[in-house]
Amino acid sequence: MMLRLALLLALVLSVPITATRAGAHALEPGFLELLHLGGEEWRVTWRKPQVSGAPMAIEAVLPERCEPRRGQASAFDGRAFLSGWIALCKGGLAGGEIRIDGLERTRTDVLVRYTLGQDLSPKVMRLTAASPAFTVPEVQGPLGVFTSYLTLGIDHILKGIDHLLFVLMLLLLIRNWKTLLGAVTAFTVAHSLSLAAASLGWIIVPAPPVEAIVALSIAFLAAELLHPPSEKKRLTERYPWVVAFAFGLLHGLGFARALLDVGLPEGDVPLALLAFNLGVEAGQILFIAVTLALGAAFARLYPAAWAALAPGAQGLRVLAYGVGTLAAFWVVERVAGFVA
Amino acid sequence: MRRPWIAIVLAVAPGAALAHDAFGDLGPFYGSLLHPLADPLQGALVVGTAAFLARRPLATVRFALPVFLAAAALSHVLLAELLGLVVPPLLLAAAAIVVGGGAMLADRWVPAWSGVLVVAATGALVSLAPDRQSVDGVALQPVLGTVLGIAIFVTLVWAMLDALARRVSPVAPAVAGSWVAAVGMLIGAFSLQPAPESVRDARLDKALESPASDERDR
Numbered sequence: 001m002m003l004r005l006a007l008l009l010a011l012v013l014s015v016p017i018t019a020t021r022a023g024a025h026a027l028e029p030g031f032l033e034l035l036h037l038g039g040e041e042w043r044v045t046w047r048k049p050q051v052s053g054a055p056m057a058i059e060a061v062l063p064e065r066c067e068p069r070r071g072q073a074s075a076f077d078g079r080a081f082l083s084g085w086i087a088l089c090k091g092g093l094a095g096g097e098i099r100i101d102g103l104e105r106t107r108t109d110v111l112v113r114y115t116l117g118q119d120l121s122p123k124v125m126r127l128t129a130a131s132p133a134f135t136v137p138e139v140q141g142p143l144g145v146f147t148s149y150l151t152l153g154i155d156h157i158l159k160g161i162d163h164l165l166f167v168l169m170l171l172l173l174i175r176n177w178k179t180l181l182g183a184v185t186a187f188t189v190a191h192s193l194s195l196a197a198a199s200l201g202w203i204i205v206p207a208p209p210v211e212a213i214v215a216l217s218i219a220f221l222a223a224e225l226l227h228p229p230s231e232k233k234r235l236t237e238r239y240p241w242v243v244a245f246a247f248g249l250l251h252g253l254g255f256a257r258a259l260l261d262v263g264l265p266e267g268d269v270p271l272a273l274l275a276f277n278l279g280v281e282a283g284q285i286l287f288i289a290v291t292l293a294l295g296a297a298f299a300r301l302y303p304a305a306w307a308a309l310a311p312g313a314q315g316l317r318v319l320a321y322g323v324g325t326l327a328a329f330w331v332v333e334r335v336a337g338f339v340a
Numbered sequence: 341m342r343r344p345w346i347a348i349v350l351a352v353a354p355g356a357a358l359a360h361d362a363f364g365d366l367g368p369f370y371g372s373l374l375h376p377l378a379d380p381l382q383g384a385l386v387v388g389t390a391a392f393l394a395r396r397p398l399a400t401v402r403f404a405l406p407v408f409l410a411a412a413a414l415s416h417v418l419l420a421e422l423l424g425l426v427v428p429p430l431l432l433a434a435a436a437i438v439v440g441g442g443a444m445l446a447d448r449w450v451p452a453w454s455g456v457l458v459v460a461a462t463g464a465l466v467s468l469a470p471d472r473q474s475v476d477g478v479a480l481q482p483v484l485g486t487v488l489g490i491a492i493f494v495t496l497v498w499a500m501l502d503a504l505a506r507r508v509s510p511v512a513p514a515v516a517g518s519w520v521a522a523v524g525m526l527i528g529a530f531s532l533q534p535a536p537e538s539v540r541d542a543r544l545d546k547a548l549e550s551p552a553s554d555e556r557d558r
Binding site for chain 1: 367368370398401402405492495496498499502
């Protein structure tokens with residue numbers, strides 16, 4: 001009884017915390033683009049994230065040799081504050097420092113995409129609170145692109161509590177490790193396919209409904225957990241790979257949204273896509289490994305409590321209700337977001 | 341490379357622990373969660389506690405582990421966040437020596453109650469690491485990250501050492517404990533040395549910056 005009460009209390013306490021964090025999940029980085037127009041002119045596009053309806057207190061500052069170095073007033077496009085201008089950079093961009101003023105006081109990233117010449121492919125640099133400026137190199141190798149997008153992939157999956165919760169539900173539903181391996185592989189293959197297809201523009205799906213369906217997929221798995229094992233086999237038990245594959249396609253569309261927000265470097269699209277996907281996989285594998293190891297440790301330490309998480313046990317039902325409630329809240333919140 | 345050992349020493353020197361961007365900028369939650377991997381002192385205390393627990397019977401661990409985590413959570417919230425208390429590295433190094441040394445003692449030398457007391461004390465100290473990540477604004481995420489990070493690392497290291505003790509050699513936790521005690525001695529010795537000029541300058545700059553940043557945040 002005490003264990004049940006403790007589990008319930010933990011869940012009740014965790015819902016507002018996770019619900020708050022979920023609001024911060026959506027990856028909303030800033031984006032600065034400098035496209036070479038010819039000669040010494042660059043077209044600058046500066047996209048500032050919004051915070052409570054106002055532009056975030058960050059400002060893009062171009063190298064000293066550029067004029068003007070900062071943009072004028074920005075306009076809200078429904079998701080972010082945009083400003084654009086033509087900058088004259090005498091002697092080019094290479095060797096100059098691009099800085100995001102105020103970024104060190106935020107928790108936001110800014111992706112900078114720039115071209116050094118008309119015939120040269122765009123390069124990408126990710127700026128963070130820890131490194132809010134960089135010196136434009138003469139030539140950026142593929143390693144820079146790979147590292148930027150790999151980090152972005154890891155960052156996105158680890159901060160995406162809904163994606164992690166879906167994987168956790170899969171771990172709780174499928175107890176046979178071979179079947180689990182198959183399901184996780186199907187999930188991975190599916191979201192890699194849809195991520196690539198959506199990032200390359202082969203399929204175009206609006207982001208808000210996708211986000212709502214991602215939340216719905218968690219609610220579905222929570223409902224699956226509530227079925228007693230004695231009843232007719234659950235859909236996830238009968239077709240684990242199909243379920244994981246179908247939902248993997250949806251989650252991939254969610255990942256693609258994050259990637260489309262920051263853009264892909266034109267000359268290095270396959271490399272950036274591969275790096276982002278590898279980052280997502282690395283984060284996912286890390287989460288699964290840590291969860292399984294913690295589960296094994298918990299099972300050895302507290303076997304009685306661990307039994308409460310066995311299929312059909314009360315502890316698992318409480319957990320399923322908690323996760324289901326949270327997922328239902330996200331569904332309503334996200335649907336209300338795009339319906340409004 | 342005439343002096344490869346210089347590079348090795350520099351790579352593991354305590355100064356490196358000051359760099360908190362070891363994992364890139366992952367935000368306050370993950371930054372705090374991964375802190376035991378970036379801070380040798382906090383890492384040594386976590387591993388030392390896990391090794392100490394791995395030498396104790398399961399019945400003691402079942403009680404001591406939650407005590408350790410509760411002490412870490414309470415001391416982090418009450419002492420570190422509310423009172424801004426920072427523990428000198430020497431004290432943390434001494435704790436690492438005690439807990440690491442304790443891991444070398446067989447269970448018959450450590451009564452259950454004293455074992456629980458030791459892990460409660462290290463729990464209270466482990467979350468007061470002087471070099472922990474400070475974040476402006478709402479502190480919920482770093483607090484959760486710190487407590488969860490300590491909980492995850494101590495549990496995982498305990499599980500690993502416990503498995504090694506059962507399947508490879510029962511002295512595995514004692515070996516880990518001896519390493520932790522050695523690391524504690526090294527860090528303690530380093531902390532008695534006057535800080536290099538560059539580090540002193542960095543600390544002075546940080547101290548001078550603090551009031552301004554506090555003012556700005558208000």
